[in-house]
Amino acid sequence: MDDSQLIAACKKQSRNAQKALYELYAPKMMAVCLRYCQNGETARDLLHDGFLQVFTQIGSYSGKGSFEG
Template identity: 40%
Template sequence: MTTDDKLKQIWAGCLNNERKQEELFYKTLAPRMMAVCMRYAHDRDEAQDILQEGFIKAFKNRQYYRGEGSLEGWVRRIMVHAAISRYRKTKPVVLCDEMSTETFSGTYNYDGLETQDLMRIIRQLPDTYRSVFNMYAIEGYSHQEIGSALGMSELLSRTTLCRARTILKNKLTRLNKAEVYRMAM
């Protein structure tokens, strides 16, 4: 039995409003969904809030999962939308033009870069840049979907992604140069 099959079995209990099954479903998916929420949040507390909002939405809209596709994927999409909703309520879409003027140069050697280090660097992006980068590069949304979700044009989504990538490249280049300097000491 696959993990998704087990989740669907637990989900059947959730559909019948069985609180123990809801708790089991939450405990099973919460660690993986927390990782999704952390990509959109500034810190762990904000990610926890997004996680809670996402699970509330999932349980409130449980009748809309039709059993097609991955149940975990359905919940993941709800988490992303919960993060976007939270972002749209609290932040207007503003581009940081001063950050987009950074130039890119240098060579890259990212061997040994840990996933948590990369995620920390991504979390340093301005909110709009981070949201667009996560939705496109990690979640696989199209620019049209991103624009629609964040209330921006498709072109602005593309431009924002380009700027986010430039910022990330610059940060990684500086990180790489600092590592080379430390090794030389």
């Protein structure tokens, strides 16, 4: 499944697609979180909060621009 298919499935609230998207982007996002707070536990909290935001707002993503960004 490519990114656009994963995003479309996430918009339909597919738990498997959400898990796949999380596993795909979590390592990069964790690195960003660690850069900002430099505390592993806090970084994990920020990571999870960020993904909650992604999954609640994914319906507004139009496909224009980089999803990763």
